[in-house]
Amino acid sequence: MYARGMTVREIRGHLEELYGIDVSPDLISAVTDAVLEEVAEWQNRPLDAVYPLVFFDAIRVKIRDEGFVRNKAVYIALGILPDGTKEILGIWIEQTEGAKFWLRVMNELKSRGVADVLIAVVDGLKGFPEAINAVFPQTVVQTCIVHLIRHSLEFVSWKDRKSVVPALRAIYRAKDAEAGMKALEEFEAGYWGQRYPAITQSWRRNWQHVVPFFAFPESVRRIIYTTNAIEALNSKLRRAVRTRGHFPNDDAAMKLLYLVLNHAAEDWKRPPREWFEAKTQFAVVFGERFVSQ
Template sequence: MLDSLKKALTERALNAEMDHHLATGEGAGNTRNGYGRKTVMTETGKLEIDVPRDRQSSFDPQLIAKYQRRFPGFDEKIVSMYARGMSTREITGHLRDLYGIDVSPDLISTVTDAVLDEVATWQQRPLDPVYPLVFFDAIRVKIRDEGMVRNKAIHIALGVRADGTKEVLGLWLEQNEGAKFWLRVMNELRNRGVEDILLAVVDGLKGFPDAITAVFPEAIVQTCIVHLLRNSMDFVSWKDRKGLATALKEIYRATDADAAEKALTAFEASPWGQRYPAIGQNWRRAWGEVIPFFAFPDDVRRIIYTTNAIEA
């Protein structure tokens, strides 16, 4: 899903490398000579990139060497650089990690400028007026912060058009993901041209539904069933998880909202519900964002059951 972003940023960096090469003494009198196609293996699979060539064949890319076929540590660094909230220092740190210690500060500066331009263009691009379906989720990435490598969440909005095609609408790096942050995200989507979201699938964070409907009042907000199940398991001992997961299926596999609520009531009265009352309470609190799920046919339910469409 994120391959197009990885490809665009990698190719922008390689073109910046070529500009730097041609501007130095080594590239004097040399010119560009089109592109060559190269396939590299990243953590998530194959990625085809167009590598710039020069007339004298003296250009030796530093980001991806001529005979390099594997690119470890690549995916999350490239993707995280697109996130709004990444500082120039953090982006430069990522590029230094990718390039290694043997490249000149001038090259890193040239590539950083090109990457910042690519990222700004992507972040500010106009979006479609209507998305029938938008998934809001987060991915965990390692980011160098003040000399330390820390795990941070990058929040992602994935839009699905009426023809089924998917588009990453935005990426955001934010420590405090409260209602104010999500309201800012919704207003950004609105300012970039989104007029309506028909169905938003979210991970159940407090204040998230209100932030969505404040900007898109007609949107239906659906809690991700998988997140709700995972949260339920937080209350449960390991030996009980399989049995409890089976019991909860009666709720989210119900034919309609009325049947689902009856199943929830039955669960609360069951031995499982009595042993773990916090689970029933958790589902009750989220119920307003659970019940839209039951208005859809099975083929749509399978799509909106989880926010993990980003991994699909």
């Protein structure tokens, strides 16, 4: 499942480290070309018509490109189906900056059969919400609260982080958008807001896409906020990528990520337990867009 630029020894090393298995060099050579076709088929397979929730997230991967090792973004879309089970919709290695790239991804999802996404959770990148709504105009675009908190903590010294996190919690756990804004203003006027003014600026910049979060009942908020599924996935991907250093080309990166993702997907037999309560709320909030499926 690797590009020709990777040696048999490196492939064997990855397989042993990831899965504790050892395979012969002849077998690895035989499967490499076949998997190229498998990856393409998987990336172009038909998708379901409706996904109540899709998380779009990225990891950074070093890939050799035109003689230079570049730090490229690899985007993963994790969809939650109406029954609560998870599915990786695809992997995309960013070739162009910003909105044009994301618009291409959205159009690709639509061409593969996706007619509606109820909530898209994104990492706050400029142009991403507009690209989503250009193709799926009814989709609620929600900034990932976990990413926003992480971004906030980048401004904070290590010794202060344990104190700042509870102060931020008052914002995103507020009962509604009005109370959330009041909590943000109180944070801004308080000790931590004065010490780290960049935090408030970041929340204000993203507020338009934080607000939708407050309209949902607690059970739905918990699903949106608790990104355990994609966090666990990213952890596996980063571990696999870290052992590689850098990839000789995009295909090599794509194949390793495909291998790890498909191995992870084997464990996804049941929906998260929070989904049973959230499902009822989705049906109330979105009506026929959810229950007609």
